[in-house]
Amino acid sequence: MDRNIGASLTAPRIRIVEIDTFERDTRLRLPFRFGAATLEKAPQAFLRVRVEDEKGKTAVGAAAEMMVPKWFDKNPAFTPAQNVDQLRGSIRVAAAASLEASAPTTLFAAARVNEMETVRRLPGNPLAAGFGPSLIARAALDAYCRLAGISFFDAVRGNLVGIGGSMLPGDIGADAASATLAGLRPAGSISARHTIGLLDPITERDIVHPVDDGLPQSLEAVIARYGNHWFKIKLSGEVDADLDRLARIAAVLDHLPDYRVTVDGNEQFAAAEPLADLLARMAAMPRLARLRAAIAFIEQPFSRAITMQTPLRALAAELPFLIDESDDGDAAFAHARELGYTGVSSKTCKGVYRSLLKAIRIRTTGVPNLFLSGEDLTCQAGLAVQQDLALVSLLGLSHVERNGHHYVAGMQGAPQAEMARFAAAHPDIYERGAEGPLLSIRDGRIAIGSLGAIGYASGALPDFEAMEPLS
Structure with missing residues (x-):
């Protein structure tokens, strides 16, 4: 079959007829330091999208994502407030472009x-420009699923989203795409990979400013409460400081019978040599032996300005490497593979269809040892974390970085009625906290069976009237 035919002939066609944009301030219970940035607060964007099918029937769907400064754009010339305004601008431009389209089309093509079109109108940073389109795509998919009375899993596995046609990248065939999607199977639970931020206390003795909200602060307390056995360690790029901190982390993790870690460079290494030095010195330290052996992969060690010009060479023979911030377009992973990378991230802020296309490529390319990993952007309890959990589960991932529940206490900022609706709709995902539902992690795993609800992974919708319009 021609690669431009396939699912595009049978997938339903919709038109986006209304987009409302909102935001809700979110304050972190703990400062989250990643790379050179420290996050203490940030607004969460919410979209409400109405779609119409070819019979004139309509339904509303929603999506949410934190507008995190200094991840999409690390340019030091921009303040955090300007970074957030970049993301607001992406939402506005993407909404305007969506509403200009008049002819019904498949969800994927739309x-x-x-x-x-949004990237064309906002040149210079595809990651930031793609933020708004990623939210609209999720909300439109949610609306279609509610319109059709089906789950996100049904829509994707049946390729009702329409991955095919002229919008399909040239290296993927329509039949292979549909066959891959049909073979995806969501799991009933997934391991939570706990993020260890650069400011996070490792032991209870390290706590300088106790929060006293009943939730864990130190790595020790996190393990005692949640039972994690997967961890993500942030690096600073300062080799001596990183080695000292890794040793303190290892002293805690080595009490576990078994654990795995991923290591995130967050673009902090200026060249391959300091990273090679770090790994060599780790290998020479007996107290880091177990932690070094537990590393599953290293994520985005170099800045995106140099990543695609910096071959990994011998480093790639030591450990798998994954691109995250440098994954800003269809060709990025193919280019990175030439440099020695074998992994690429799934993040809903980059787009649900981008993640699905990556999974299709990895499963059909025939190249061994390629992998996809779920990475968080402080996804908050409610729509954001549920939609991301549903996606990574359907992709077949066995673990996903989860950090929003650690740095923000539950559905902070939401009205009590909204919290109650989400808790009632998803009793496996949330547990009762002092001020509302909290993400439930037991023995290091999150139960996610309820994400098969009608819609995109949510049996409830937020209280939009209690939010502020997008600033």
Whole structure:
């Protein structure tokens, strides 16, 4: 079959007829330091999108994502407030472009066209420009699923999203895409990979400013409460400081019978040599032996300005490497593979269809040892974390970085009625906290069976009337 036919002939066509944008301030219970940035507060964006099918029937869907400064754009010339305004601008431009489209089309084609048009209108940083389109695509998919009375899993596995047609990248065939999607199977639970931020206390003795909200602060307390056995360690790029901190982390983790870690460079290494020095010195330290053996992969060690010009060479023979911030377009992973990378991230802020296309490529390319990993952007309890959990589960991932529940206490900022609706709709995902539902992690795992609800992984919608319009 021609690669431009396939699912595009049978997938339903919709039109986006209304987009409302909102935000809700979110204050972190603990400062989160990643790379050179420290996050203490940030607004969460919410979108409400109405779609119409070819019979004139409509439904509303929603999506949410934190507008995190200094991840999409690390340019020091921009303040955190300017970074957030970049993301607001992406939402506005993407919404305007979506509403300009008049002819019904598949969900996939609508998302691809919207992303390309938004990036065209906001040149310079595809990651920041793609933020708005990613939210619109998720909300439109949620709306379609509610319209059709099906789950996100049904929509994707049946390729009702329409991954095919002229919007399909040239290296993927329509039949292979549909066959891959049909073979995806969501799990009933997934391991939570706990993030160890650069400011996070490792032991109870390290706590300088106790929060006293009943939730864990130190790594020791996190393990005692949640039972994690997967961890993500942030690096600073300062080799001596990183080695000292890794040794303190290892002293805690080595009490566990078994654990695995991923290591995130967050673009902090200026060249391959300091990273090679770090790994060599780790190998020479007996107290880091177990932690070094537990590393599953290293994530984005170099700045995106140099990543695609910096071959990994001998480093790639030591450990698998993954790109995250440098994954800003269809060709990025293929280029990175030439440099020695074998992994690429799934993040809902980059787009649900981008993650699905990556999974299709990895499963159909025939190249061994390629992998996809779920990475968080402080996804908050409610829509954001549920939609991300559903996606990574369907992709077949066995673990996902989860950090929003650690740095923010539950559905902070939401009205009590909204919290109650989400807790009632998803009793496996949330547990009762002092001020509302909290993400439930037991023995290091999150139960996610309820994400098969009608819609995109949510049996409830937020209280939009209690939010502020997008600033």
